[in-house]
Amino acid sequence: MASAFSGFAAANDTIIIKAVGTWDYFTNYQKHEGPFWNQRIADVSDGQIVGEIKPHTELGLQGYEIMRLVKNGVFDFAFGLPGYVVPESEIFEGADLSSLVQDIDVQKQVANAYFPTLERAFAEKYNAKLMMLYPFPSQMLWCNSQISSIEDLKGKRIRVFLTTLGDFVEGVGAVPVSVPYKDVPDALEKGIVDCVITGTMSAYTSKLYKVASHGFTLRVGWGLAFGAMNMNKWNLLSEEQKVLLQNELSALTKSMWQETATEDAIALACLSDGPCSIGEVGNMKLVEPSVSDLRVRNKVATEVILPRWAERCGPECAANWNRTVGKVLDLRAEAKDLNQ
Structure with missing residues (x-):
């Protein structure tokens, strides 16, 4: 019992x-x-x-x-x-x-x-x-000046929060700057940074549209x-x-x-010219990446982002990525051979 x-x-x-x-x-x-x-x-x-x-x-x-x-x-x-x-x-x-x-x-x-x-x-x-x-909603670029293409990012100071985002920023000829999320609007307004990388909904809820005029809707992360x-x-x-x-x-x-997926669409509508079901309209100018922008992105991915990560992670780690994610994306992560 x-x-x-x-x-x-x-x-x-x-x-x-x-x-x-x-x-x-x-x-x-x-x-x-x-x-x-x-x-x-x-x-x-x-x-x-x-x-x-x-x-x-x-x-x-x-x-x-x-x-x-x-x-x-x-x-x-x-x-x-x-x-x-x-x-x-x-x-x-x-x-x-x-x-x-x-x-x-x-x-x-x-x-x-x-x-x-x-x-x-x-x-x-x-x-x-x-x-x-x-x-989280996809990560894009929000800038305080006109951005028409990926080329316009050159020389700009861009807020990042991950090493791989810094690799992208350097790959397009810009300068990565680490800024805590809570300080992002202030950093944009004061010109400490020219652009920030953050998610679509976080860009809206932090009212970046009050200090940023343009959004470049290239997805640089998720x-x-x-x-x-x-x-x-x-x-x-x-x-x-x-x-x-x-x-x-x-x-x-x-x-x-x-x-x-739903939030991305809502946030982008609210940041631009609406309609917006969750608040005021931001009236930002959203610029979609062109075919040539995506070509540049592909080049940066294969020549900068993947080799740098493979170098950080090591051969075994990179080989595992190639067998898994690499197969899905038809890409390979390999560290650059410095002896070539």
Whole structure:
């Protein structure tokens, strides 16, 4: 009877998962990350799994600290961007190398192809289980002067937040400048930078249209993000709980991909001449990349972005990328032979 009682108690123990989210002022946290852990998972598990999440902006954390805290068990789960984890290994950049992908459906194929690689890396570096990959709205260029083509970026100071974005900026003859997101409007207004790279919706919600006149809609990245869980905590779950959590996170991932595609279109309409269902119209001039712009982009990708990343990541890492993402995109990452 005692053993039956202890089994009953164990089955009814509540698992509490302490999670860290991304930015509280972006819709990914407001619509998806926050509601999932603060309410959804408790509802569908009948209270067996209860989540508690706060965005890293509220917790005052720097990105690079977050997965280290997950590794140490301070948090059980984290949403984050590759920039958080690249200091540990350049392998984490591989699913979102700058400017390679212009289409969200292709980006999803890239994420799926690279998932097993990232899964291994999270396990090895952080004792964490990679649960999901999802995108923020696509990253584009927003400038305080007229931009008609990729050539007009030459010599400009451009805000970046990832090494691979810096490679793109240098590849087009511009100067990368690191500026925290909260300081972006101020940096543009004061002329500290001439252009910034940020997502379409973040450009709108931070009202960049008040300080930037032009948007160049070349996609230079996707802000591909991850959700990962401390492996020790994962192993505390029963098999039924693991299946439930994976199924719920799969559904969350699907809705985030769908919403990002929709958000891109809404944000671009709102930044330009409308119609805008979420606020005022920005009246920015949006310039689509021409065929010749895309040719330049291809050249920068193959001659600068991929070789530099292959150099940072090493031969084994690059060979793995070529077998996975490279096959999807029909591209190869190879470090330049300095002896040629």
